[in-house]
Amino acid sequence: MQTARDAGLVGCTRCGKVWPAQTRECGRCGAALKRVDTAGLQAVWAWWFAGLIFYIPANLYPMLRTSTLAGNQQNTIIGGVIELITHHSYFVAAVVFVASVVIPVSKFIAIAYLALAVGNEHRAGAHRHLHLFEVVEFIGRWSMVDVFVVAILSALVQLGAVVSIHPGPAAAAFALSVALTMLSAQSFDPRLIWRGPARTTGP
Amino acid sequence: MQKPPIDQLIACPKCDALHHARHLGENERAACARCGTLLITPRARSFLHVIALSFTAMILMIAAVFFPFLKISAQGFSHASSVFEVAMAFSDGLLAPLSLAVLMLIVGLPIVRFGALIYTLWPLANARPAWPHARRVFRLAEELEPWAMAEIFIIGTGVALVKIGGLASVSLGPAFWAFCALIIVNALKNAFLSQWTIWDAIGQK
Numbered sequence: 001m002q003t004a005r006d007a008g009l010v011g012c013t014r015c016g017k018v019w020p021a022q023t024r025e026c027g028r029c030g031a032a033l034k035r036v037d038t039a040g041l042q043a044v045w046a047w048w049f050a051g052l053i054f055y056i057p058a059n060l061y062p063m064l065r066t067s068t069l070a071g072n073q074q075n076t077i078i079g080g081v082i083e084l085i086t087h088h089s090y091f092v093a094a095v096v097f098v099a100s101v102v103i104p105v106s107k108f109i110a111i112a113y114l115a116l117a118v119g120n121e122h123r124a125g126a127h128r129h130l131h132l133f134e135v136v137e138f139i140g141r142w143s144m145v146d147v148f149v150v151a152i153l154s155a156l157v158q159l160g161a162v163v164s165i166h167p168g169p170a171a172a173a174f175a176l177s178v179a180l181t182m183l184s185a186q187s188f189d190p191r192l193i194w195r196g197p198a199r200t201t202g203p
Numbered sequence: 204m205q206k207p208p209i210d211q212l213i214a215c216p217k218c219d220a221l222h223h224a225r226h227l228g229e230n231e232r233a234a235c236a237r238c239g240t241l242l243i244t245p246r247a248r249s250f251l252h253v254i255a256l257s258f259t260a261m262i263l264m265i266a267a268v269f270f271p272f273l274k275i276s277a278q279g280f281s282h283a284s285s286v287f288e289v290a291m292a293f294s295d296g297l298l299a300p301l302s303l304a305v306l307m308l309i310v311g312l313p314i315v316r317f318g319a320l321i322y323t324l325w326p327l328a329n330a331r332p333a334w335p336h337a338r339r340v341f342r343l344a345e346e347l348e349p350w351a352m353a354e355i356f357i358i359g360t361g362v363a364l365v366k367i368g369g370l371a372s373v374s375l376g377p378a379f380w381a382f383c384a385l386i387i388v389n390a391l392k393n394a395f396l397s398q399w400t401i402w403d404a405i406g407q408k
Contacts, residue, residue: 001237002221004214011214014342015402016242018212028406030338036219092365130217130238141349148359151305153366154292156273159280163370167293172301182349191219
């Protein structure tokens, strides 16, 4: 299997069109042409660390402040999940837990793993690495669900003294963390996966 | 091996493997021989379908923003809010930028995408050359795709409904159903979208 790089060409990652190696910009779709180069991993790591930093306050600060006649209550992400469990809403508790904890944490691990493994993929591993990357790219945006839940609750639950809900600072930190990890995943060039020993496989 | 001309080649965006591209029949599709990524998925008359569905989605979005979305009531108090008010939930204090971001994610970017697709495909569907800046507009539509989160917002609504369930009774407004319809129309539109065909049509001056 010959790659564009082997042939002294560069392929556009946006529209697939092929150009001579020194071309800077795709003549058809106008996207910047990127050479298959590990230098791009710096951007992946920069976004990755920025996302990780914001994930810390997202878990420490409250996501929601609920004030009822009985008093005030503040909930972090984990606190909200625990409260749903005590109300026996196991399914929704699972949805929130997966969207706000499992997906972000596994995303950090998966991106770091992919970035560290560049060039070391085993012969059978390249397909699995690409699959992992596609899952990360597809699923990352679904973490934003918790931010929308906070927005809907704070807009809707405004019943004066009876009960009212206000957003907490963690909502912004969490939204930033999700956006930054999305950028990290987008900066990863999946063509790097195939530069290792796997480049000789295929028909 | 005889080298085909460079404008007949296509490089897989996921693994860089070179292929010889050709125009496919209605029910054919081309996948990368190495990693299996779909490269070419032509569909007959797909331009018109995408235009029609984008128009529909845009109208539904306008309805979804301004009609009442959800209404709750408990112990004699009640409160209704529209999608716009949901986005504005963060608007006081330090969280204000988040309000803008949420408004863009659930309303702004989807509308920009629909508009961009209509702008790109309208002349192409009528067999005319693409309008000026069509390639920049279509590239924008493609780049915005992961950031348009209307469908995630509906899942968030579902979670919020269950959370409120214990506190108060909730009634769903017309905007809620408009938003649900919008998700379905949007998914159909994405199924009809064939990037390679569109790029090929834009490229033919």
